[in-house]
Amino acid sequence: MNDRRAAIWSYMPIFNEDKNRWQGHYLAYTCDSVVAPNHSFGRIWRCESEVEGVEGIDGPYRDCGIVIEPGLDSQLWEGRQGVASFFPYRVGDKWLAFISGAYPYESTADYPFGGKPTHWYVGLAEADSLEGPWSRMKEINPITSIHPRFVENPIVSQLPDGTYIAVFDGGPEWLNLPNMLAYTLSKDGINWSEARYLPIDTKVERWWHTMRTPLGLIPEGDDVYTVVYAAINNDKRFHPMGMVKLKLDRKALDSLKFAD
Incomplete structure (x- = not known):
């Protein structure tokens, strides 16, 4: 429990054009077999490539310490697992980042063993540079316009028209959730639309029992995107990865309504 x-x-690598180096962020938990979930009290750490340029992604990397963590600045919705994910993206001359939490507290009296095991929330943090310092956007957190109780590991890209899109884990069936890859859209990077879900098992053979996290959109040209995703196959000791190609429908995108 004392090992942070x-x-x-x-691990999420972002190329920092201002410094011409790769910057990585990763989540680290403390662990204890009697504290549920046994991965708790998440912290986000940062590292930076020592080699300049795009080729520096191979490393080595230097440790740059903690970016954001539980503390007096935390909000109740972050719960016992917060800060449970971190993904930064640029909006104009600022940086925003999705942060997440789980097992939210109803009051400070719940700390540290209370919390609801059925809620995984997300919120936003902001900074003037990718290196930080980062501060929680408390006035708008948590962001429940996407889903009222479950959004996990959102990863943000921009579509050709500038629309922000975040792909994320839509939640498992055992929590009465869709068990599909999901996405949400935003015009400004702050206000996000209601979740939409991708029933890819209507197009490809379903090999998974539980769908988990899409790992971003890889543009292939001609409005085609590759998605690598994690999923659980109960018959396998180690959970396989999947890959699927998606086609953007620009007419459908133009017709969608966004959160104000």
Whole structure:
């Protein structure tokens, strides 16, 4: 429980054009078998490539410390797992980042063992530069316009018309959730639309029992995107990865209504 990097997850590399270096963010939990969930009290750490340029993604990287973590600045919705994810993206001359939490507290009296095990919320943080410092956007958090109780690991890209799109884990069936890849859209990077879900098992053979996290959109040209995704196959000791190609329908995009 005293090891702040007992479990490491969700490494996200972002190329920092201002410094001409790769900057990585990753999640690290403390762990204890008697504290549910056993991955708790998440912190986001930052590292930076020592080699300049795009080729520096191979490393080595230097440790740059903690970016955002639980503390007096935390909000109740972040709960016992917060800060449970971090994905930064540029909006104009500022940076925003999705942060997330789970097992939210109803009051400060719930800390540290209370919380609802059925809620995974997201919110936003902001900074003037990718290196930070980062501050929570408390006045708008949590963001429930996407889904009232479950959004996990949103990863943000921009579509050709400038629309922001975040792909994320739409939630497992055992929580009465769609068990599909999901996405949400935004014109300004702050206000996000209601979640939409992608029933890819109507087009490809379903090999998974539980759909998990899409790992971003890879543009292939001609409005085609590749999505690599994590999923659970209960018959496998290690969970496989999947890959699917999606086609953007620009007429459908133009017809969609966005959150104000």
